[in-house]
Amino acid sequence: MDGRRPLSVRRGTIDGVTSTASTVERAFRAALYDDTDTGLDTGASLLAADPAADAELARRGEDFVATAWQRGWQPADVVRLVRRELDEAHVRLAAALIRAQAGRDRPRGRRWAGQLAALPAGPERTADRFSHATAVLELYRLLLRLPALEPLEEEPRRAHGPAASRMLGRIRALLAKAEATGYPEEAEALTAKAQELMARHSVDEALLAAEAPAPDAPGACRIGVEPPYEQAKAVLLDAVATANHCRAVWNEPLGFSTVVGFEADLEAVDMLYTSLLVQATHAMTKAEAAQRAGGRKRTKTFRQSFLAAYAHRVGDRLAAAAESQVTRDLLPVLATRETAVTGRLERMFPETTTTRLRGVSDAVGWTEGARAADRAQVEARPRLE
Incomplete structure (x- = not known):
């Protein structure tokens, strides 16, 4: 024993x-x-x-x-x-x-x-x-069973200063008013003003970074693209990202887009995309109610076409508001940052594909969506990566 x-x-x-x-x-x-x-x-x-x-x-x-x-x-x-x-x-x-x-x-x-x-x-x-x-x-x-995802930067390179915090507060307030107003012209003016402030904030950040001893570098964040009509929403997010010097890559199976850009621009994209979704939903609901009153019942195709048109028209208008803040002497700085964003995106996503927007077959929905986008002061490059 x-x-x-x-x-x-x-x-x-x-x-x-x-x-x-x-x-x-x-x-x-x-x-x-x-x-x-x-x-x-x-x-x-x-x-x-x-x-x-x-x-x-x-x-x-x-x-x-x-x-x-x-x-x-x-x-x-x-x-x-x-x-x-x-x-x-x-x-x-x-x-x-x-x-x-x-x-x-x-x-x-x-x-x-x-x-x-x-x-x-x-x-x-x-x-x-x-x-x-x-x-x-x-x-x-x-x-x-969660698959591996592309790692994101966890810390911004520089914290917001008091001036930047005040600017972001003004932008949030303008977008909140645009979402709440029942007057399309007022929403248009408020959204355009918010994009101008975002562009000015982006330029200020770019100049500060260019003068810093250790230049800033682009980061990335994920923004949810929720069903239904997620393809049209991904196009809208891509448009907002492009207008704000960022790039977006859509992951359809997992329901999000990864947005690559500099910190101030990433924050602008998140805020503006969220606000435009609210505005688009309000406009779509109102337009759909009018169509139903006229006896139409094809609500799914109407909504898909409405959001697709809304997204398709958003980017150019946002880009015009952003470009109003850019002078010729800023172009080299912005070009350098664009190269850095593209490089970061290609390292994260060495292989991407493009996709065509499906289910856009309702002419009335498209027309109403385009009108709503005009009122919201917004158009887009519908390019998904």
Whole structure:
């Protein structure tokens, strides 16, 4: 005899003490590596029967989140995909995991912090243990299979100074008024003024960067392009990006575009795209109501054509507002920055393709969308990469 005490092991217990890691491992083997409902039910049943495994289950979820960051994902990306693929309960679970993981994560910059602050509320634990475990395993299945994404810069090269912060505040206020007004002419004037301020801010940033000892470098961010009519929305985002010295690459399967540019321009693109979507939706709803009153019922093709025309006309008008702030002596500085943006994009995406806009077949929708774009002071190069 070697003096060691023999252990009786049965159903994940050692001397009557539950092995929580064993419970979680068996649940994962049953549910995460098997896509069947039977495997999911088996895993959820194991977890529901062992409350002591809850802490280990949560820790493993935080590990999945940390792995997602290593693969290039960011908090907003994960939330966007979970909302698209699963239910709102899973979104709340994901938000709770991301918050918990952030407590033991390193600082990752201002944009990342903003995404954490924008996370939805966590779950309300009212479901029975089996239903809760099922939702957790469904979420983990998704997190386990996240593909690698192109890594983004986490920190802007320079922080905003007081003058820049005031300028951004003015731009946000103008766009908020444009979204809220019921008068197309007023929205047109406010949006055009906002683009002029964005262009002036971009020029100021370019001059500061050119004079700095360590020149600024372009970064990148992801902006969600949500269904429905996501192709037309991607064209709109591409137009806004082009008008603001950025480049956009659309990832259709994952529902976002990666925008490459300098920090001030990236912020301008995010703000303006969001505002124009709101304005386009308001205009489309109003135009569609008028069409329905006239007896038309083809709402899907009308909306697709409306948004396509809106996007198609947006870029030139935005570009005209931006060009009004550019003088001849600024052209070399802007050309240098354009070369830097193109280089960064080609390093991130060595292979891109172009796509044609589909489903644009409603002439009335196209005409109404173009009119709305004219009122919003906006047109575009409908080029997707």
